[in-house]
Amino acid sequence: MLQVSFLRQNRDLAKKKLAIKHFAQPNLVDTVIDLDDERKQLQASFDETQAKVNSASKEIGALMAKGDKEKAEATKTDVGEWKKQLEPLKEKMAQVEIDLQNVLVQFPNLPHDLVPLGKSPEENVLVREGGVTPKLHPGAEAHWDLIKKYNLVDFETGAKITGSGFPLYIGKGAKFQRALVQYFLDFNTAAGYTEYLPPFMVNAASAFATGQLPDKEGQMYHATEDDFYLIPTAEVPVTNVFRDVVLKETDLPIQMTAYSPCFRREAGSFGKDVRGLNRVHQFEKVEIIQIVHPDKSDEVLNEMVVHVEKLLVSLGLPYRILRLCGGDMGFASAITYDFEVYSAAQERWLEVSSVSNFAAYQTYRMKCRFKDGAGKIQFAHSLNGSSLALPRIFAALVENYQTEAGIALPKVLQSYFGAEKLI
RNA sequence: AGAGAGGUGUCCGAGUGGUUUAAGGAGCACGCUUGGAAAGCGUGUAUACGGCAACGUAUCGGGGGUUCGAAUCCCUUCCUCUCUGCCA
Known part of the structure; x- marks a missing residue:
């Protein structure tokens, strides 16, 4: 499988080399990079929200220990809100990852410089x-x-x-x-x-x-x-x-x-x-x-x-x-x-x-x-x-x-x- | 194939819902100590993704679920061990 980071840095070279292998859809290289951009963006916002959930959950634990039930319940409500935002993000991220994987596996390996041109x-x-x-x-x-x-x-x-x-x-x-x-x-x-x-x-x-x-x-x-x-x-x-x-x-x-x-x-x-x-x-x-x-x-x-x-x-x-x-x-x-x-x-x-x-x-x-x-x-x-x-x-x-x-x-x-x- | 017990870091091993931010030990690396070594002491010691970085997120066989919170509870699957059965 080709690495996304390589494709990102060598877009044109990759397309040229895929052509030597007679790969029919060189533009999938662009598709991969677009999908990867989307994945990065989704992960960034997912991570951010998840971090809020994690630290709030810890806080709830501390509040319960102290016996401050009221504040704990209020924090639970906040977490509930964040978790609602998390759900669609998670789904989208999983879908983008599957899409990315599905495109990536279609690429053959890139040929070495010594590989001669030719079809048959x-x-x-x-x-x-x-x-x-x-x-x-x-x-x-x-x-x-x-x-x-x-x-x-x-x-x-x-x-x-x-x-x-x-x-x-x-x-x-x-x-x-x-x-x-x-x-x-x-x-x-x-x-x-x-x-x-x-x-x-x-x-x-x-x-x-x-x-x-x-x-x-x-x-x-x-x-x-x-x-x-x-x-x-x-x-x-x-x-x-x-x-x-x-x-x-x-x-x-x-x-x-x-x-x-x-x-x-x-x-x-x-x-x-x-x-x-x-x-x-x-x-x-x-x-x-x-x-x-x-x-x-x-x-x-x-x-x-x-x-x-x-x-x-x-x-x-x-x-x-x-x-x-x-x-x-x-x-x-x-x-x-x-x-x-x-x-x-x-x-x-x-x-x-x-x-x-x-x-x-x-x-x-x-x-x-x-x-x-x-x-x-x-x-x-x-x-x-x-x-x-x-x-x-x-x-x-x-x-x-x-x-x-x-x-x-x-x-x-x-x-x-x-x-x-x-x- | 049936019954039971398990699977935690490089290894051993603790951990039955909340400072676990995975205890403790061993190994390994570096430093101190030493004439040199051992011992002792100190520090470090997983991977992936995101981020210039600080750091964040995920991972306790795999997948899914319950919960504000899961190594821990539930479901499912794979693997290992013991006994029974069957078999080269």
């Missing part, structure tokens, strides 16, 4: 690429054929059990998932991240804090009986560890990693992107999350990008890193780098990780602050990234490592999987 994925900027695209043998197949051929994943039975997009991993397919999760977690903890295993459902306050509510309500599965949401990413529960917390400056940076299944309704998706493991409703992911000093978040973002890059290099997959343009970025992000791996069999790039700096957008919503050296309270910055999401990594690995004899494995995974090759 074609306008993302290629930062760098690496790895070598393998030369596959003739007759090489896409993962949806390979997993059928080797009985690694059964979509039909998953659909029978639950519905489409809920894959059933079997045998070596299931074990491979476990091996990947284990490898990714070990890789992250070796770099200093602390491992968490969070709840897989969250309450509305948590979903709101990281920005899923109200923006992406329709994308989450909702358990209405208890009003819990199935998490779309471990980012939601893990970032919320620090909701409503005032940290010490020396606690920063906080580095966390977590495995979780992710549940996404993916309402509105269609087309060839949804084939096989390219887009599913439930998948496994290992996430990295950091909460850092605001002066450090740019630098930390780059470190996280390099971290994920190293992980991809270790898997021997051809990859590229893109800086997303304003139109392709997420709602809460200030700057995002997407990682894609090349699927040699599908002959297309698959997004496998997204690393973002949220600046103070999430931390302001969730009131995650720290006390700096001077004793001043500041909002921390939050960042996160996938390290890594499994389905498309799985797809790219089986496609790129396929041979006529079976499917090989990158060296780093052999000990985790307990064999030299997958098949």
Whole structure:
């Protein structure tokens, strides 16, 4: 959420930056300031009257103690009058606060200066690429054929059990998932991240804090009986560890990693992107999350990008890193780098990780602050990234490592999987 | 799931309608004291909003209510603990 004080001081800059994110109603910035002015005014007169009530009430107490009942009763009448004035003020103030909040939550985060202009994925900027695209043998197949051929994943039975997009991993397919999760977690903890295993459902306050509510309500599965949401990413529960917390400056940076299944309704998706493991409703992911000093978040973002890059290099997959343009970025992000791996069999790039700096957008919503050296309270910055999401990594690995004899494995995974090759 | 007991500041803990302006203790910070430390003494030690400031307002798990006045009474909700039940 954007801070009113920032919007107040940077009215035009905010509008300009919102335009980069293709936000349709830049004039809401003015609305916010007007509402905030009104709120201030209402509070001033409310506080003033309330102060009179408070001190008169105390006086009544003193008068009663002295036994001066008559004067006490007279003061009660005065208080009654003031309280009548208070009622409408209170109501108006509550309404203005709701209105203000309703407008504020509509603003996406402002883009970082490095974010390129653009509307669609074609306008993302290629930062760098690496790895070598393998030369596959003739007759090489896409993962949806390979997993059928080797009985690694059964979509039909998953659909029978639950519905489409809920894959059933079997045998070596299931074990491979476990091996990947284990490898990714070990890789992250070796770099200093602390491992968490969070709840897989969250309450509305948590979903709101990281920005899923109200923006992406329709994308989450909702358990209405208890009003819990199935998490779309471990980012939601893990970032919320620090909701409503005032940290010490020396606690920063906080580095966390977590495995979780992710549940996404993916309402509105269609087309060839949804084939096989390219887009599913439930998948496994290992996430990295950091909460850092605001002066450090740019630098930390780059470190996280390099971290994920190293992980991809270790898997021997051809990859590229893109800086997303304003139109392709997420709602809460200030700057995002997407990682894609090349699927040699599908002959297309698959997004496998997204690393973002949220600046103070999430931390302001969730009131995650720290006390700096001077004793001043500041909002921390939050960042996160996938390290890594499994389905498309799985797809790219089986496609790129396929041979006529079976499917090989990158060296780093052999000990985790307990064999030299997958098949 | 049923019955009961609870939730107070950084922590422990007192507080059943009015100088509570949340006692007292511990911790922490600073100062005094000391050769240095400990002890002792003194001072300070939550957050948000409004205000240039003085200060005001709100917050005793959350929300609502009663009252001139609520940590305290009432309703509701969440959480923790104990017992019982059920269950991996």
